[in-house]
Amino acid sequence: MGTMTTGGPPAVPATTGVVTTVRAAGAYDVVTLTVPDAGTWAAARPGQLVVVPVDPTRGSVLPEVHWLAGVHADPVHGTSLELVLDAGRDTAPGEAIRLLGPLGRGFSPPSTPVPVVLVGHEAGALPLRWLVTMVRQRGCTAHVVLSAADPERHLDLVHLRRHARAVVLALPEDLPAALERVLDAPDVDAAVVYAAAPVPVLREVAGRALARGLPVRAAALDLDGPGPVCGTGLCGGCDLEVPDAAGTRVLRPCLEGPVVPGELLVEEARR
Ligand code: FES
Structure with missing residues (x-):
């Protein structure tokens, strides 16, 4: 090594x-x-x-x-x-x-056994596959909401269903409504939302969860996006404009994340 x-x-x-x-x-x-x-x-x-x-x-x-x-x-x-x-x-x-x-910086599972909601899209949901086993080991109940344009693009559902209380599948256009239904369900009672998906999906998820006062942690690097990424901070291909005290700044998720607070991804905060 x-x-x-x-x-x-x-x-x-x-x-x-x-x-x-x-x-x-x-x-x-x-x-x-x-x-x-x-x-x-x-x-x-x-x-x-x-x-x-x-x-x-x-x-x-x-x-x-x-x-x-x-x-x-x-x-x-x-x-x-x-x-x-x-x-x-x-x-x-x-x-x-x-x-x-x-x-990079990964997800931190809850330190106490609380209900969690995991949201992902196609291959971008990959970090959730491991996270769901980790939160379950900590006594958390996990509800998973996944979207995919083609059912074949859902990742390893057998594994997710083994570890989650429930796995909800949706078409991409139906993901926001599916997430709202899960967050509305009294037996879910989520304490935190974890998301791994392309950035536009993360923005949607973060906006909806934060509006309910739920903390959001999101893996903000799109490995299946239109351009190549290096993963090591050299190419700038992952840069996002995010809010800060002075207005906006550039976030380089592969260096500062990939897992970042959902507040950085909310559209309203960018204006
Ligand atoms: S992926 Fe190249 S700088 Fe982030």
């Missing part, structure tokens, strides 16, 4: 993971990799990133940026990571993948 300096902010740990299993999940593969160092990964959280640097020998010209989908530290079998990769990548057992990570 070494440290790769990216030439800008910040120096990040680099390691090589070896793919041990690949499980098909709709349009995605759930990929497990063993990594040599437990310490770096043990404190990792949902909402943090892993970057696969450019590798000219594999023909890649852009870094791959992925949500870290899980970490399992086992004193006997070592440490393994989970990534959820596009099935079209053709990831195969035995493949060695050089990784930078874990990067």
